[in-house]
Amino acid sequence: MVTENLKAKVNNLNFYYGNTQVLKNNNLPIFEKKITALIGPSGCGKTTFLRCFNRMHDLYHNNRYEGEIILYPDNINIISPLIDPIEVRMRIGMVFQKPNPFPKSIYENIAFGLRIRGIKKKSIIDEVVEKTLKDAALWDDVRDRLHSPAFNLSGGQQQRLCIARALATNPEILLFDEPTSAIDPIATGKIEELMVELKKKVTIIIVTHNIHQAARIADYTAFMYLGEIIEFGPTEKIFTVPSDKRTELYISGKFG
């Protein structure tokens, strides 16, 4: 583990919803251009953990972070109140559990991220729309109907559109919150392929309910239980020789 490859590092992260502590003293390295999966039973805090990375919790009241998430190479603590959450979200993108395209055209969905960054030139936006749709393996499906509503797409296509939307602004890290849980198996396969392809360009953190998905695509896996990261390591090791009893029980389907 060389620091050069480190994209982010979580140090002693605690998180509270009001007075309830949801994340307890978590530590985790995130390696650059790798896929890191967070697995664990429902309610263990995986999504809460993920949403710390783009300060989503700042949108709601009475939430409190403690500890740090250091983003490299600039070495800033992205959960510090001194850092503007807008800046963090401009650098770290997110794809949600349920596809949530805007009720606008396919084109406008992708253009939005550029427009809010002050990019107005049509030629640039056109170019980015085409490029990101290609990156999201959606270009061939939609090239003839870029200006038709995004809601006419199937669920899997909508999710790929959301991935394209997140990619359009060149994020350094892309967060996936159970991106395939609302999607059929064939579309899921396509999105998994896409994620493996995307890691050439971007660091990926994915929360998944499906341990097989983690085994298929993740380079590193962290197992979370009751708000704590119990075990972290290369995916192969976690799935073959877990060192903690709870990890082993979860992996083998004894609980979850």
Next chain:
Amino acid sequence: MEDIKKRIKIIKFWDYLFGIVGLLSTFVGVLLLVILFIDLFIDGAARLNYKFITSFPSRFPKEAGILSALVGTTLVMFVTAFVAVPLGVMAGIYLEEYAKKNWLTNIIEINIANLAGVPSIIYGLLALGLFVYFFKFGESIITGGLALALLILPIVITATRESIRAIPNSIREASYALGATKWQTVKNHIIPYSLGGTLTGIIIGLSRAIGETAPVITVGALTFITFLPSSPIVKRFPFISFKWLFDPFTVMPIQVFNWVSRPQKEFHINAAAAGVILLIMTLLMNAIAIYIRYRFRRKIKW
């Protein structure tokens, strides 16, 4: 076996009976409106013509028309919309998207709910004290418009809030996750997606205001007026004049009220005819509201 069949028969009878009673109850509402409209129409039919719309009120029922009332209502509604829409929409957006949930917000919310229930004459009294006596706007179009704007403000706020609340949170999160600020999210998503519901609420509010009589009488609208307010467009620079805002006026419901209270039978015909026109105006506004709602619902689904 026979027992069960008998039992089912009795239960089914009640089923049937409720269906009939329910249907009749529903028809009371529909029939009332239809009968009301037909009755008014029959009474007023004799006067429903172009001349009626383009004539001023007169001592002679046959020559009297609703021109000044129609123009007055239009101008007052213009002032009402101009004031109530931006205020109501901005307050609604603020309460939904910006306000923190604390005791102060709660008090404001309760107050707005209560405002919607305040009798309209109270708004008239408020406008009389505030706009006529304090600001010295006189018994004018602007005073009437402002009084009605206050009256429908809670309706506009509530409609705006409800249509904003219908936007799923996942859409907000998608926008924020891309790095949008609050205003960028509101401008590009919240306002456009809630526009259908907001517009519907605005029109419902205006169609309520158009029929209000009490507050307009309270602020001193005239009942007999044979001239139009000054023109908003003038020949000299800057070509636009706001003098009309301070002119005396009358509105449709007052004109109806005035004619009904006359002893001569012929004026009652005028009242019915003007009632028909007022009713058509209201129904038309409601129809537009329904159409807008339909259009937006079809365009946006979550």
